[in-house]
Amino acid sequence: MKVALTINNNNRLLDVRPDECLLDTLRRLGYASVQRGCDTSSCGLCTIWVDEQIVLSCTYLTVRAEGKSITTLEGIRDKAKEFTDFLANEGAEQCGYCAPGFIMTVLAMEKELVEPSEEEIYHYLNGNLCRCTGYKGQIRAIKKYLESKAVRGEER
Secondary structure: OEEEEEEOOEEEEEEOOOOOEHHHHHHHOOOOOOOOOOOOOOOOOOEEEEOOEEEEOOOOEHHHHOOOEEEOHHHHHHHHHHHHHHHHHOOOOOOOOOHHHHHHHHHHHHHHOOOOOHHHHHHHOOOOOOOOOOOHHHHHHHHHHHHHHHHHOOOO
16 A cells, blocks of 8 residues: 655655554665564664654554654764764663664653653653663763753753
8 A cells, every 4th residue: 555654854655565564664665773673562672753752663553654754763863973972982882783762762852851850761761671781871871961962052
């Protein structure tokens, strides 16, 4: 069936199966940042934004995205690069497999929460699994990233 999507500000008309998940559609189109992990919406590796809202693409049917705006990590590369520098400085990037979904979640959190507490950060990241770290470095990176934005007076 035909589906019209906007992916990273590019309009696309695609042929998809009625049961095709957005993860599979995006991977087929070359969006390598969208990772496959659990296929049950439990790990956060496949996190993207649909109309600026976090979506786990492994269980989201492509046909549901008809007429919607989809953002992958490739679509926010510059913003993501800024945050990944903080991750690297805290030694929190490890293998990097979970990083795309994690970064998409953190950047969504940045837009939604104002001066989040550590507890709020942990709660927001609840669906992102990482097997390489204990999250301490990642939390330090998030706090420093958000503090740097506040110091520079950048709006979210």
